[in-house]
Amino acid sequence: MYNHTSCKESHRNTARDKACGFSRGRSQDDxxxxxxxxxxxxxxxxxxxxSARLIGEVIGYLDQYIGDEYFEYRVRHLIMNGVFEIEGIPKAMWFYSVKLKNI
Incomplete structure (x- = not known):
C-alpha cells in the first residue's frame, strides 16, 4: 500500500522512489x-x-497520486538550494512563480 509519509521522509531512497512511482535512480527533485x-x-x-503550473505538470504525469503539498515542499526546497529563482511570496503555490536559475 502507498504510504505518503514514507516518501516524504526519505525522498532520496531509490526503493521508496520506485514505490512512489519514480523510476530507479531518478529523484523527485530531478x-x-x-x-x-x-x-x-x-x-x-x-x-x-x-509554481502551481509546474506542480500540476509534475503530478499530471505520475503513475500514482502524490499530494501537491509534497511537491510544493520540494519546489521550496529547490528554491532554498538555489536551483530556482522566486518571484512573489511563497505563502501558497498560487502566490509565487519560479524560474530555473541557469536558463
Missing part, C-alpha cells in the same frame, strides 16, 4: 527540474512560471 525545463522550452520568452 523530475521536478526536468518538468521545469520542459515548461521553459514551451515559453517564447524564458520567464517565471506559476
Amino acid at each position: 523530475y521536478i527540474i526536468q518538468k521545469a525545463i520542459k515548461l521553459h522550452k514551451q515559453q517564447k520568452k524564458k520567464s517565471f512560471m506559476k
Whole structure:
C-alpha cells in the first residue's frame, strides 16, 4: 500500500522512489527540474512560471497520486538550494512563480 509519509521522509531512497512511482535512480527533485525545463522550452520568452503550473505538470504525469503539498515542499526546497529563482511570496503555490536559475 502507498504510504505518503514514507516518501516524504526519505525522498532520496531509490526503493521508496520506485514505490512512489519514480523510476530507479531518478529523484523527485530531478523530475521536478526536468518538468521545469520542459515548461521553459514551451515559453517564447524564458520567464517565471506559476509554481502551481509546474506542480500540476509534475503530478499530471505520475503513475500514482502524490499530494501537491509534497511537491510544493520540494519546489521550496529547490528554491532554498538555489536551483530556482522566486518571484512573489511563497505563502501558497498560487502566490509565487519560479524560474530555473541557469536558463
